[in-house]
Structures are given as structure tokens and as C-alpha cells.
Amino acid sequence: MTGRVIVVVGAGPGVGAAVAHRFGIKGYAVGLVGRNAAAMEQLAAALHADDITVDWTMADVADDAALRAAVERFAEFSGQIDVLHYNPSLTTMKSPLELTPDELLADLS
Numbered sequence: 001m002t003g004r005v006i007v008v009v010g011a012g013p014g015v016g017a018a019v020a021h022r023f024g025i026k027g028y029a030v031g032l033v034g035r036n037a038a039a040m041e042q043l044a045a046a047l048h049a050d051d052i053t054v055d056w057t058m059a060d061v062a063d064d065a066a067l068r069a070a071v072e073r074f075a076e077f078s079g080q081i082d083v084l085h086y087n088p089s090l091t092t093m094k095s096p097l098e099l100t101p102d103e104l105l106a107d108l109s
Helices: 015-024 037-049 064-078 101-108
Strands: 005-009 029-034 054-058 083-086
Touching: 005 015, 005 064, 015 029, 015 037, 015 083, 029 037, 029 064, 037 054, 054 064
Parallel strands: 005 029, 005 083, 029 054
Antiparallel strands: none
16 A cells, blocks of 8 residues: 555444545545455455555454554555544444443443
8 A cells, every 4th residue: 555545444334435435536545444354355345446445454443452453554564544534333232321331431432
């Protein structure tokens, strides 16, 4: 990867894909970080089909060491990261009004 670089953490078919595509068509090389290899391959193929330079790596955003390693991998390879888009999602089977303070803080972290 050379030139301007965006890394999308928690890349998926929704917001992450849209952000990756939007920056990619503006000339950014795109690094994708996600936990589902099939989804990353599919998104990378779609971006590549639009002549966007893209690479991906697997990491669970809940694993600090794996996430750090994934982001550092792109930084070392490209020499820079211009934009870091952090886009993970978490589903909690409670209403926000039912969460205890500790549960809310755990979701936010």
C-alpha cells in the first residue's frame, strides 16, 4: 500500500464497506480489519473490482493485542495510516435503560 491509507476496523457489509468504498474511490488504499475471513474476502473483492487497492487481516476487536497487531501491520507495510475508522458493533440483548452501569461501560469499552 502506498499513498494515502485508510484502515477500517470492524469492517463489514454496512457502514464499514461504505466508508472503505468512499475513501477508496478518492484514491486511498484500504486496509480492512475484521473477524470473519469470508466477509473480508468478499468486501476486498468488491473494492478491488472498483480498482481500489485493498488488503485485509483478521482480528477480533475485543482482543487488544490482536487489534494492535493488525493496525501495526498496515502501518508498517504502508509507512502511514492517514485515517483510522473504528467501526465495530456489539449487540446486547437488553434495552440501554436496562443495562447496569458496569454493563454499559463494558459495552462502550
